[in-house]
Amino acid sequence: MLFDLQSEAVTKKIFKKFDTIIVGAGAAGITTAITLEKSGKSVALIEGGGLEYSEESQNIYKGNVNGDPYFDLDVTRLRYLGGSTNHWGGWCRPFEKIDFQRNYLGEQYEWPIKFEEVDQYKNEACSILEIETNLSSNLMLIPMLSLLSFNFHLL
Numbered sequence: 001m002l003f004d005l006q007s008e009a010v011t012k013k014i015f016k017k018f019d020t021i022i023v024g025a026g027a028a029g030i031t032t033a034i035t036l037e038k039s040g041k042s043v044a045l046i047e048g049g050g051l052e053y054s055e056e057s058q059n060i061y062k063g064n065v066n067g068d069p070y071f072d073l074d075v076t077r078l079r080y081l082g083g084s085t086n087h088w089g090g091w092c093r094p095f096e097k098i099d100f101q102r103n104y105l106g107e108q109y110e111w112p113i114k115f116e117e118v119d120q121y122k123n124e125a126c127s128i129l130e131i132e133t134n135l136s137s138n139l140m141l142i143p144m145l146s147l148l149s150f151n152f153h154l155l
């Protein structure tokens with residue numbers, strides 16, 4: 001059930017206890033919410049943006065990028081239901097050990113988790129994405145998404 005928290009009418013109704021509250025309805029938040037709901041937990045998924053793209057919401061994502069030369073923050077991310085995943089190209093590649101060992105670039109590149117901790121969920125992730133589990137390190141494009149063009153908001 002969807003509630004618009006900016007609407008006074010529903011604000012009081014939805015204040016109940018949830019087992020879990022997830023902030024952000026992109027691929028990560030939505031997948032986690034569905035998984036928890038399947039295991040019998042009550043979940044509130046809170047999304048900062050609306051159901052559709054709006055400039056007002058997207059402007060909240062504006063910010064400076066320091067250090068890494070990269071695109072502007074409000075260009076690479078989308079702030080509405082579905083999140084940045086709305087312009088996700090569908091390419092999937094499993095993590096490699098080196099991805100977690102980049103401290104040679106500087107301390108800030110050190111991950112607080114190990115490759116093995118993430119890799120154990122690879123098959124489950126492939127199953128959710130409906131792609132083969134024996135990916136090795138090859139790129140894999142989700143067939144359905146490959147039919148869609150990039151929805152890259154260059155504002």
Ligand SMILES: Cc1cc2nc3c(=O)[nH]c(=O)nc-3n(C[C@H](O)[C@H](O)[C@H](O)COP(=O)(O)OP(=O)(O)OC[C@H]3O[C@@H](n4cnc5c(N)ncnc54)[C@H](O)[C@@H]3O)c2cc1C
Pocket residue numbers: 023024025026027028029046047048049075076077078079080081082083084085086087088089090091092093150152
């Ligand atoms: C053009 C483009 C193409 C890409 N293609 C690929 C690809 O092919 N393969 C790949 O693996 N990756 C790709 N990526 C990267 C991928 O899209 C992201 O890594 C992924 O979508 C991140 O998902 P997420 O759920 O972590 O975050 P998001 O999808 O960004 O979701 C975060 C959600 O949280 C909400 N939110 C933020 N702050 C708050 C707050 N304070 N309160 C409430 N809600 C909040 C946002 O509105 C958003 O809905 C691409 C990125 C871009 C820009």
